Amino acid sequence: MSRLKRSVLISAIFLMAIVFSGWIGLSQPQPSVQLTTTPAVSQIRPFEAEATNLQSPVQVMLQAMDSAGLPVEDAQIHLQILTPPRNPWLPTDFPIVEGTTLLDMEALAPKGELQFQQMLPVRGTYRLLVNVKPIAPAAFVPFQQTLTLSVAENGVKLQNFAILAVILLTVGLVGGWVIGGKQPIQPGEVSPQRVQLLLSGAIVVAIATLLFVNINAELAQSHLAMAMSHPTEDVPPLETPAQMQSQGLEMQLSGDLSATVGQPATLNVSVMDANTKQPVSNVSLKVAATQLENNWVAFAYEGIPDSTGNLTWQQQFFDGAPHKIEVEVAPQATSTRQFQPFQVAQTLSVQGVAPPLSVRLISLTYMIGLVILGFLLGLGIQHRHKQGAFMRQLN
């Protein structure tokens, strides 16, 4: 066999060995994280502001599995939920939220399971960055996975935009029909010129007034907080305190007292023995964040504190309204420490942010485009009418 043929054969065998070993590697099961939601992904819809029926958050369950397909035990799961990326050409009703972190939490998962409820603010594909590592060092090799959750737009919004599009096309069509049908003024003809000039003048005044009002509103908004539909009011006081001692336990809820849409707020709950001041971790914690104006749940989680007795999480509040964070501590069934559950709570004010001017102008351009389209159609129809009438006159 010639040297060339030998080296080609060796290279081919070498390449096949690489491909084969790669295939074997891929076909071996890898540790993974399974995502389950209630309702099913296809039925999830984004948050509907001013909904007539109270909307429930999406229940999300993450289950870490080892390479044998069994649930991982005694794991620490770090979860980050990233909202869909920003798209100014197809904006949502909460553009400030796009391309931000919705939730960042690290929790102990004795059975490798992390379950929580989260209200999803906008349509699009959310990314869930999950990092799984052992509580006991080197119990298993840490692994991470990025999961996606695609949320379709609410059908009502699309329907309403379709209706608006028809209305805008019709308005444009009527305008083009009327303006395009104006006949040149003939000598000696009695024409309502003064009326037309008066109407034109009225339109100029209306335009000037609307411009004045809207420009002032934009300038005022750039200096002040946006009033929104949540008038600036004092956050209502709660009956439940943020710190409480009961039955030998002390629980304290701390963290940010105010937040801004688009930026996460850090919250922490700590549990300790009231007498020894030592951290307590063998209890169950139930966390709930509720928007106080319409009483919908933004986030809920049930879990256990870490070995320092703390549960810390970062959460973005996407609606500019007061929220209540409530944490209930309850005994674990297998724990020797048994007590009556009790709660701590605190309120948090959330500053709304107006959508960027550029995003609003883009949407306005789409709408004006529809009006112009209808207008040109109306002009075109009138032009054909006149041509037809002219041809009939010639004949």
Added chain:
Amino acid sequence: MTAQSPSSIQQQVTRWTLSVPVQSALYVSLCGLILWTVYFTTYPAVHDRVHSLRHHTALVSCH
């Protein structure tokens, strides 16, 4: 060069004002400003009134 009489200037202005391009521009401008006021202004009185409409219409950003 002959100076134009005031009446011919007035006729020119009238003709220009009532021309199709100017009337079209006025019409589209008015439509645009009405749309901005209804769907996009941050003026609180208007925003609060049409808050639900904005959140229930696709491609309309509210907050």
